[in-house]
Amino acid sequence: MKRLTVLFVMMALIITACSNNNNSNDDKGSASETGKNNTATETKDGNDSGDSKSSGKMTDVGTPRSETLIVDILGGRSPDPDRYNPYVPGAVAMDAGVHQLMFSNLWEIDTQKGTQIPDLAATFPEALDGTNTKFSFKVQEGLTWSDGQPFTAHDVEFTAKMITDSKELGYNGYFTNLIKSMKATDDYTIEVETVNPETRLAQKLGVVIWGNTFRVMPKHIWEKEDPATFKFSNPIGVGPYKLKDRDPQGNWFLWEKREDWQKSDIGKLVGEPGPKYILFKFFGPEEKRIIAMIQHDMDILQDITPESWDVLRQKNEYAQAWYKDFPYATMDDPCERGMSFNTAKEPYDNPDVRWALALMTDIKNVSMATFGGMLRVSPIQLPPIKVLQDNYHKPMLGWLKDFALEDGYKPFDESYAEGIVDMLKQQGVEGLPTDSNAIKDTFGVGWWKFDPAEAAKLLEKNGFKKDGDKWLMPDGKPWTMTINAPANFEVQSMRLAFAVADSWRKQGIDVNVQQMEGASFWDSESTGAFQIGSYWPACGLLPDTTANMTGWHQKYIVPIGEQAPGNRNRWANDRVSTLLDELDALPSDDPKVIQNITEINKEFVKGMPFIPMFGTSKFVPVDTYYWDGFQTSENAFEGPWWWWSQFKFYTPHLKSTGR
């Protein structure tokens, strides 16, 4: 299937690229009416300008195109477009606008600043005593559900009670272990009692990355229903949009701005959303999604390949990525990619072997082979996004430069960014940063040296031998390894696996890349049925990344064959576990949090259970033909996280171009 997909994309790109049909310039490609006036395609009017007459154009769901923002659906078709009960696992496609536009969270996140911000909650939890088990917070006043009923603290109380009382709900166990009670003491005040002392309640009940599972439901509707079976087919929320129509097949969802948008969370906190309608639509495979944007039938695309972006920017002059020039993609996605070791399997239980593989990685060529050099390196266990670079990568530079292996060898190479810029220049890439700081900000603070000789030393010290060009294991057998990689998803990790395999093969290891579909891929990681995997066990967005690191505690290690609740690399480190225990007791804003996490990162560098390589680069372009005001690196009011619940916060910035 993977080959088929690659073939689809390649064919599409070749044909698209070869075509003289430049829609962005003359609109010819999307020109014809199809006998009905309800298509979203452009009308051929003979006007060579992109500013062709388009007033009166309708989308294929019957809304004026000039008032409709069309957004790609990351997860594709929804299996059940009539189900909006978010507590029954499985069927609700949250990323079809459901959590972006309608549902709201207690606390959201500002990814540019790396801070949580109030959404439905008006304040952050305040501890009521010294036990860290009793808290109070306020909810916003003056908000209503989209059916006009007031939103109050009683809705929050009801939702919490409903989850903890209904064993059939997927998150029942989680909430029961977290929340003892949640009471509305008046219409706008909530008191929470937790099961155990909590120092990060807002992170657990609010958004840290993507969204949160605690979604407040309207008491006046849900109290009459059985939450385990209720479909919530006519959903309402406190968000600024309401569901107007949906495709019975699950390919599109039409959202309409609430007439009383002032009483929505966004209306109160940010302002009036721009688009009257937002259509979330799934066009199909990548090549069709690209064509849709070339034809101005799609305003926001989610997660495409660099090759597709190349075609898109050539064929649609209104298409815009995060950066105006190279590297185009945003690099601030909160998870980083690399090679993950199963440290319960020989020889990957040996840190020297893991370090040898890091030093055998020709990282510049790996970057070029993976995403054409459009990647930012990371030498530590935290994604190299701006907030975390400022808090960890840059402050740790001195330690990284001084860090030495047992034999005194210092592996850090600070010159990576300059090196990759030179390499890109030689390839004719233009628009590269020139300032030294800008170069580092773009491509990373540095990585490990490509030093096969030092790698050989480490291996030979542990009984490995070289036989001609090939490495032999200590038992004399050829060194063969398999890297697990995603098959039809997470394209960066998939490509990274092949690029790293190529680098290691050149050093004399027989490397096989095993591509796996989603279910097998995750199951293998969880049960430890892997040697090395192109996984991404290093995420974070807030300076306090405790929540994302908790899983590395050694108490979560289980034998191979059993499903691991955390620590899927099965890496035991006493100091990391102790530091995590300490972090658990510290409030998020305690200065010692950063210190502890820095120390944890040092342990990861020493032990290398995961070789962090690159932050995630996302190509999530927009078309500015019908809509403008999108966030970019030059207008960075937020990151381009179209599939996150914070999308609704972007909508007041979006303005119609009048076309």
Add this chain to the structure above:
Amino acid sequence: MGFYKFLLSRVISFVLVVFIGITTVFFVPRFMPSDPVEAMIGKMTANQAFMEPEAIITLRETLNESFGLEGSIWDQYVGFVKRVIVTQDFGPSLASYPNPVNELIAKALPWTMGLLLVSTIIAWLIGNVVGLLAGFLKDKSYSKAMEAVSIMIYPIPYYILALVLIMLLSYIYPIFPLSATFQGEGFSWEHIKSVVYNSILPALSMILVGTGWWVISMKTLSSGIAEEDYVQFARLKGLSERKIMTKYVLPNAALPQVTMLALQIGTIFNGALITEILFGYPGIGTLIYTGILQADYNLIMGTITLSIIAVAMATFIVDFLYPFIDPRVRYK
């Protein structure tokens, strides 16, 4: 007596095929290196990257219980066979939990049937007419041209052909929609018109590919039959070429084609995976694909069991009807 014996043997073989088929369908997914609960948790944690290990443990327990994945494989198998035989219930889809698999299949089946039945029959009719002409009137230039076109189209991989059609008819000449958007509901004129309009491109792609195969097979059959002694004799008797073609060659050449058509109609229940994905068309193929990707045991079992029963039934019906079509065949 011969008929009843024949019927009994065919019924027994039908039941055996179905039973072995559904048993295989039950066990094979469970031997795959994947687990639907883990797939769901993996998806959740990959999206959110924020779920504590304790939460994952409890979530796993809840999901196992909800999905009915507790108990030994044998217990699950017995329960599955009972459910399928007694209530024809495949349980909830795990990827689209808690939607019942039966409901998902019932929703998808009319789309698949509509598209595939129509395109298969059209391809069969066109292919056999063209193949008959190409085989019987092989010296005519139009026969050669039709045959050449068919031979050229047939080897093109389906996905390439479909993609070229999309490029040509949705992008360069945007006559048809890039993705299906169905208007209206039920049997309203608006809905029917919309379904037809949105189905033309996927159907065309299937007809083009399907026709090639029928042309080639019919041409081979009819050209061989055209050389038979009884056909030569008919010529010598002075019968018109048209009559020879329609009364002597066609009935004999059509027999294996009818058999193949019946079997192909049986495979319609497999859906058209690539067509459905490429054209955004709802159907059984998409369900099977989702089931495999998400290790959705119940969905895999439901869709494949349907396919097994359909193919076995088609074979059974063909066996049963053959003596009526071909008088040389007897119930023995």
